[in-house]
Amino acid sequence: MDRDKPLKKSETVEIRLPHATKSAFMARCRAEGRTASDAIRRFIDAELSQTSTTRRAPRLGWRPLLAAAVAGLALGAVAAPSLAQSSPPTRAAFDRMDRNHDGIVSFDEYRVR
Numbered sequence: 001m002d003r004d005k006p007l008k009k010s011e012t013v014e015i016r017l018p019h020a021t022k023s024a025f026m027a028r029c030r031a032e033g034r035t036a037s038d039a040i041r042r043f044i045d046a047e048l049s050q051t052s053t054t055r056r057a058p059r060l061g062w063r064p065l066l067a068a069a070v071a072g073l074a075l076g077a078v079a080a081p082s083l084a085q086s087s088p089p090t091r092a093a094f095d096r097m098d099r100n101h102d103g104i105v106s107f108d109e110y111r112v113r
Contacts, residue, residue, distance in 0.1 A: 025039075097109055099112070
């Protein structure tokens with residue numbers, strides 16, 4: 001057997017693309033004088049050669065972080081007073097609502113509050 005012979009490429013990957021994307025890709029490959037299969041193989045090889053430490057998430061600038069911090073502070077400033085005013089229900093508050101003292105607050109009793 002000849003070991004210098006390249007391996008046969010027999011595996012396939014099926015992908016779905018919009019027609020316009022496929023047409024543009026095929027036109028670029030023709031213009032560059034290569035096949036679509038060769039372009040895709042090179043892309044896959046490049047992806048596989050990168051290590052997880054080499055690949056980084058895109059960096060966000062300081063402006064989106066500042067905007068998020070300002071939005072969080074504004075929301076906290078609006079919510080904090082209403083949270084501070086709310087107190088757990090007490091028996092006295094329930095008794096004031098339960099006008100007929102049957103242990104059940106009806107809608108009419110609740111509405112009168």
